[in-house]
Amino acid sequence: MQAVLYDGSWYGFMAAVFDVYDYRFTDVSVCPADRFNGHLFSEPHRVYTDEKKAKRVAAGLLNKISEDASAQLYRCFLSGDAAIEETLLAYIRYALSSGPSVESDFSHPAVIKVTQIAKKVWREQHRMEAFVRFQKTADGLFYAIIEPDHDVLPLIAKHFKNRYADQRWLIYDARRRYGLSHEDGGVSFIEVSFAEGSTSARDVAHVYDASEDLYQKLWKQYMTSVNIAARKNLRLQVQHMPRRYWKYMPEIGG
Amino acid sequence: MSDRILEKLSILADAAKYDVSCSSSGSKRTNEGGLGNAEGMGICHAYTEDGRCVSLLKILLTNQCVFDCAYCVSRKSNDVRRAAFTVREVVDLTINFYRRNYIEGLFLSSGIFSSPDITMERLVRIARTLRREENFHGYIHLKTIPGASDELLREAGLYADRLSVNIEMPTKESLALLAPDKKQEDVLRPMAFLNESIQASRDEARSLKTAPLFVPAGQSTQMVIGATPENDWQILKLSDGFYRKLNLKRVYYSGYVPISNDNRLPAIGTPVPMVRENRLYQADWLMRRYNFTVDELVTPADPFLDMQIDPKLQWALRNMHLFPVDINTADLETIQRIPGIGLQSARRIWEARKFRKLTWEHLKSFRIAANRARHFITLQGDGPRKDLTPLQIRSHILAGAHSKYTANHSPQLPLF
Incomplete structure (x- = not known):
């Protein structure tokens, strides 16, 4: 078994795929360098993240599969699932070795798996578009914290940019410790570091805009008033809105 | 100030909650440098304890009403607290909720507090303020007030993504029994007028690239289920007519929640017919997405859906x-x-x-x-x-x- 180590980024992974083909590795395990546990008998191959190599793989794939299918691979990658590289590599090998487009061959194990994982990530992307809750600070910034299971921040950037075009906002992924910021019409990814053990990521109440408490109160009141007690169905509520998202939602948890 | 607005919100959201529509999908409004958009897929931003989706800020402008419909909490003869929002209050709530990502937009309805035109004009004024003054491009769903003038309906259509007027009861007889001030024709007429205007604007859009949006997410309506003796075949036949003849996007089924001791209606404490409501939604879905006809699903001879299987x-x-x-x-x-x-x-x-x-x-x-x-x-x-x-x-x-x-x-x- 040949271990192939890359830097954990999407480009890094695509460059790894390039190397797998370039070195004609067959029995191979691609994994991020920081997750590598060591193999007994062989030296790992370390991938240099070369954007040119990555782009050649991406372009080669687009000769075989549609842009939608290629976007699915990226979504899948962002799932962060253990051994996701194995599934992606199996899919890519099948796609590159086949004549007609295989993206609709749901009877192939890698294709159905990629489809299902991509769907799972898409579902959380859609949930984040729904469950992000901004809090307005005194200097006019709308600030939100999320802790998604998957790394969906890159996937929701466009939605929030289009929607809140005239607004300064920041969405911070507290699990992965980076954020998405929108200022003057452009979005950018930013590193935000809080001191170890500090709660400052969560506790922004001391910098609230004067109206923030009122609107949180009104929102809670609204959620109470539109509920129909005679139809109570907590199971259904949790099914649609799993508890792990409640922490940052003022109407129910946060 | 804040206590008063809290009280108003609690009264006017409570009074609006029996209208089950909360959809925010099917529009195609893009953001033009301001706030918000309403493109394609709807988003459910939150869920209440009853498991229902909250997508829009759903409120009444006022629960003052000159009608006395037996099934409605806001009926004239009901002894409830009354309140009314100002235009500015609704606009501020909508914008501030939207900016915090609580909602997809506004669903505004109202009791008929005066003439239909005066009521409708107030709803239109709020939508106009949001679109023209606040540069708001999120979703707006307005109620069509039966009896309002064609001019007002047409203006509403320029600002709203969706318009709806509720048929409420599946038959004329039930409506006459429970809503003496409402006639089925009063509901069907504006629906037909809007349908014609929507179709005309679609034709215009085909030939003219810059044609303005007109009710891009179409019309919907709602029927109360289980308050009156109609069977599922009658209900689904009516829905089928709405889909085919008036091009409605959705018919909603609202299981009756007993709210009064009126002997024309199920008594307080009667369970909400949630399973039946769900079966009707399933049948409706089969009609719209799977090409099933009503008569394949239920027949006059066997007019009720099976509650145990889909x-x-x-x-x-x-x-x-x-x-x-x-x-x-x-x-x-x-x-x-x-x-x-x-x-x-x-x-x-x-x-x-x-x-x-x-x-x-x-x-x-x-x-x-x-x-x-x-x-x-x-x-x-x-x-x-x-x-x-x-x-x-x-x-x-x-x-x-x-x-x-x-x-x-x-x-x-x-x-x-």
Whole structure:
């Protein structure tokens, strides 16, 4: 078994795929360098993240599969699932070795798996578009914290940019410790570091805009008033809105 | 100030909650440098304890009403607290909720506090302020007030993504009994007028690239279920007419929540008919997405849906001569009609079998509901038992089913 180590980024992974083909590795395990546990008998191959190599793989794939299918691979990658590289590599090998487009061959194990994982990530992307809750600070910034299971921040950037075009906002992924910021019409990814053990990521109440408490109160009141007690169905509520998202939602948890 | 607005919100959200529509999908409004958009898919931002989706800020402008409809909490004769928002209050609530990502937009309805035109004018003024002054491009759903002038309806259509007027009762007789001030024609007339205007604006948009949006998410309506004796066949026939003749986007079914001791209505404490409501939504979905006709699902002779099994399974059990279906050869529409196989799995089956003959393992990986489907399909010569009667199949399926058959109470159809 040949271990192939890359830097954990999407480009890094695509460059790894390039190397797998370039070195004609067959029995191979691609994994991020920081997750590598060591193999007994062989030296790992370390991938240099070369954007040119990555782009050649991406372009080669687009000769075989549609842009939608290629976007699915990226979504899948962002799932962060253990051994996701194995599934992606199996899919890519099948796609590159086949004549007609295989993206609709749901009877192939890698294709159905990629489809299902991509769907799972898409579902959380859609949930984040729904469950992000901004809090307005005194200097006019709308600030939100999320802790998604998957790394969906890159996937929701466009939605929030289009929607809140005239607004300064920041969405911070507290699990992965980076954020998405929108200022003057452009979005950018930013590193935000809080001191170890500090709660400052969560506790922004001391910098609230004067109206923030009122609107949180009104929102809670609204959620109470539109509920129909005679139809109570907590199971259904949790099914649609799993508890792990409640922490940052003022109407129910946060 | 803040206490007063809290009180108003609690009264006017409470009074609006029996209107079950909360959809924010199907529009195509892009953000033009301001705030918000309403493109394609709707978003459910939150869920209340009853498991219902909250997508829009759904409120009444006022619960003052000159009508006395027995099924309505805001009826004239009901002793409830009354309140009214100002235009500015509704605009500020909408914008501030929207900026915090609480909502997709506004769903504004109102009691008829004065003449229909005065009521409608106030709703239109709020929508106009949001669009013109606040540069707001999020979703707006306005109620059409029966009896309002064509000019006002047309202006409403320029600002709103969706308009709706509720038919409330499935028959004229029930409406006359419970809503003496309302006539069915008063509801149908604005619906027909808007339908014509919507179709005309679609035609215009085809020839003219810059034609303004006019009710891009179309019209919807709502029927109260279980307050009156109509059967499911009557209800679905009416819905079918709305879809075919008036091009409605959605008909909502609202299980009656008892709110009064009026002896014309089910008494307080009577359970909300949530299972029946759910079966109606399923049947409605089969009509809109699977090309089922009403008469395939229920008939005048057998006019109620089965509460224990879903309407597609009911249909299949009545039509056993059409089964089993060969998964590897049947056409797409036939596969879609197999119980336990949805639109997505049907599409996957149809695509995947171009590559190889499918087996049970493949079908399981597509996550079909095998418990139901296995009675209706053959796979490479392997088919279901032939000695079972439809009744026996029904009980086998019910015995093997878990939570899915103990009614999903959602008033919204599943999104995925």
